[in-house]
Amino acid sequence: MIRTIAVSMILFLLAGGFSWFLVGYERGGQAYINRQREQRKSLRVGSHAGVYYMGGPYSSRGPRFGK
Amino acid sequence: MPEEREDIQSIKCTACSGDLGRSTRIEGSGEDAEEVPIAKCLSCGKEYDQKTEEYYLVYAEKFRVGLENTAMKLGAKGEIDGVEYEIIGRIRYQDEEEWELDVWDEWLAVTADGSFHWFVEEEGEVHAYEEYVPASMDLEVSPSVFEFEGRRFSKENTGFVARIVYAEGELTWKPEIGEPAQCYDFRKEGYSYTIEQSEDEVSVTRGKRVPYKKVIMAFRKEDFMEKYGRTMLIRERYRRKAWIYLVMCALSFAAAVWGCFSGGEMRGAVDRSARMVLASNQPKSEENANFYFSQVLYTKPVELTRTDALYQIRVEVDTAVQAMSREWESYRLMLIKEDKYQELVKKAPARTAAAAPSADDGTVKPDDAPATELGQVLDEVDTFTEPLESVSINGDFWDEDGHDDEGYWHESETAIDKDFLLDEPGKYYIYLELYSQNRRNPDGIKITIVEGVRSYRYFVMVLMVFIVLWIINRVKSRSYNELPFDIATD
Numbered sequence: 001m002i003r004t005i006a007v008s009m010i011l012f013l014l015a016g017g018f019s020w021f022l023v024g025y026e027r028g029g030q031a032y033i034n035r036q037r038e039q040r041k042s043l044r045v046g047s048h049a050g051v052y053y054m055g056g057p058y059s060s061r062g063p064r065f066g067k
Numbered sequence: 068m069p070e071e072r073e074d075i076q077s078i079k080c081t082a083c084s085g086d087l088g089r090s091t092r093i094e095g096s097g098e099d100a101e102e103v104p105i106a107k108c109l110s111c112g113k114e115y116d117q118k119t120e121e122y123y124l125v126y127a128e129k130f131r132v133g134l135e136n137t138a139m140k141l142g143a144k145g146e147i148d149g150v151e152y153e154i155i156g157r158i159r160y161q162d163e164e165e166w167e168l169d170v171w172d173e174w175l176a177v178t179a180d181g182s183f184h185w186f187v188e189e190e191g192e193v194h195a196y197e198e199y200v201p202a203s204m205d206l207e208v209s210p211s212v213f214e215f216e217g218r219r220f221s222k223e224n225t226g227f228v229a230r231i232v233y234a235e236g237e238l239t240w241k242p243e244i245g246e247p248a249q250c251y252d253f254r255k256e257g258y259s260y261t262i263e264q265s266e267d268e269v270s271v272t273r274g275k276r277v278p279y280k281k282v283i284m285a286f287r288k289e290d291f292m293e294k295y296g297r298t299m300l301i302r303e304r305y306r307r308k309a310w311i312y313l314v315m316c317a318l319s320f321a322a323a324v325w326g327c328f329s330g331g332e333m334r335g336a337v338d339r340s341a342r343m344v345l346a347s348n349q350p351k352s353e354e355n356a357n358f359y360f361s362q363v364l365y366t367k368p369v370e371l372t373r374t375d376a377l378y379q380i381r382v383e384v385d386t387a388v389q390a391m392s393r394e395w396e397s398y399r400l401m402l403i404k405e406d407k408y409q410e411l412v413k414k415a416p417a418r419t420a421a422a423a424p425s426a427d428d429g430t431v432k433p434d435d436a437p438a439t440e441l442g443q444v445l446d447e448v449d450t451f452t453e454p455l456e457s458v459s460i461n462g463d464f465w466d467e468d469g470h471d472d473e474g475y476w477h478e479s480e481t482a483i484d485k486d487f488l489l490d491e492p493g494k495y496y497i498y499l500e501l502y503s504q505n506r507r508n509p510d511g512i513k514i515t516i517v518e519g520v521r522s523y524r525y526f527v528m529v530l531m532v533f534i535v536l537w538i539i540n541r542v543k544s545r546s547y548n549e550l551p552f553d554i555a556t557d
Contacts, residue, residue, distance in 0.1 A: 004308045008315045011532060015319065015525035019326065022488050022522055025377060028402065028458030029491035036454035
C-alpha cells in the first residue's frame, strides 16, 4: 500500500513539477533569441529559406478534402 | 474414454437407425454467418441441433469438463447457519440457446430432518434453494407474460430452456441426458425464484445467495479454505490500490481543471486604433505560389510582466470587418522588445514617420496603404544577424466547402490560440505579417492576450495513467482467483 501511495505521489508531483516549471512550452525572450542566433548562423544573408518557411505560413496548408 | 465412445456409437438416428456423429453447419448469412456444431446421422444425413436430446448425447463429453472444479462435491457434509447438510446428488445443466459451453451445477442436499435443498453453483455464486409454494401463480396469463403472487413477469426476459447434460448421485427423479426443462428465473423482494416447467409438472423453488466462504467452510474446508483466504486477501489489496488510484484520478482531474480555467484576458492591452499598416496586399510570388502580403505594426506596446506563467495569444479573423469564404490566410506575429523597437525606429525615423501615418489620423485606407520603407526593413527581419523579435508565432486560417458522399460540407478555422512562456518581462510591440490567397483588409485581424495561464497537460497525462491503473486494479480486485472455480465477491 505504501509503495502504491509513493508511486502515485511521485507521478502526481512530477506532473505538478512539470506544470510549475512549464516544461516543454515555447519559450520567448532571451531563450528564443539565442535559438534564432544559432539558427541564423547557418543561413546565407538574404535567404528566406530555413526560418519561417520551415514551420511558418503555409506550413499546414494543403488540400483538405471532406470532413 | 472407451465407455464414452461406446455411448456415442450407441446413439441412433430416429429416422434410419444409423449412427450419429459430430458435424457442423452454417447458421445465418453474410457477416453473421457462423459455423455451429450439430449431431448428424452418418447414414441418412439427418441433422440434430442443440434443441434435440440426441445433440447432448453426442456432445456429452464436451459438457463434462471441470466436473471436479466446484465448491461442492458429492458426499460432502457440512453445516451452514446451524443446519447440517449432506450433498447426495448433482445435475449439470446447459443453456439450450448457447452454442458455447454455458453450464451450471445444481447440488441436491439433504438435511438431518430429511428435507431436500438445492445449492446452485453458477457464475461464481452459490444460491441455496428450497421448495416454495406460492400464494398464487398463473403461467398462462398470456403467451408472453406469467403471474406470480400478484406480479407479472415477462416470459422472454426471465425464461430459458435448460438441458440436463450430466447427473450423478441420488436424485429425487431419474434424469435423462438432453432432457429439457422450461425455466423462469427472476428476483422478488430479495429472493431468487426459479419456476421449472416440464410436460407434466411445475415446481417452484426460492433461494438466497450463500457466501462462498460459508460454502467452502462447510463442504471443502481442507481443500480450498487456504486458497480462498489468500484470494480474498489479495483481492482486498487490489481493492485498496484501486481506491488510491481513484483518489489520485480525482486530484489530477481537479488540478487539470484548475489549469484549464486559469489566466485572465489583458483587456485593452492590444490597442487596434494604434496601429500602422506598413504594407497592404502587395502581390507576391514565392516558391511558385502567388499571394498577397500585408504588414501591420501596433505602435502602442503591450506590457508583459509574468515570467512564472504562460501567455496565450489568440489571433482570429474579425468577421465583422471581413468574413472568410473559400480562401486561406496565414499570419506571423512577432513581439519586439521596446529597446530593439526604439533602435529600429532610430535607424529609420523619417521613413517611418513619412511613409506610415498612424491609423487613427484617418489617412490610412487599409487596402491602398503604401509599401513603406520600414515595412521593407521588417520584411527582411529573418535575415538580421541579431534577431529583432523575442517571440514569433504563426498559423493558418482557412474556409472551405465542398460535396462528398454525405452531401454538402463547410468547414473553417478562423481563430488560433498559441501559448508561450516569456523569460524577460517588459514592453513589447506587436508586428503582424499577413499572407492571403485573396486581397484582404489588414484590419480584419483581432488579437487577444491572456496572462497567468497555467499548464494542465501533465495533469491530463497522469490522469490517463491513474485511470488505467484504477481500471486494472478494479478488475483484479474482482477477478483474482487461486481457486479452480469462478468466485464472485462475497
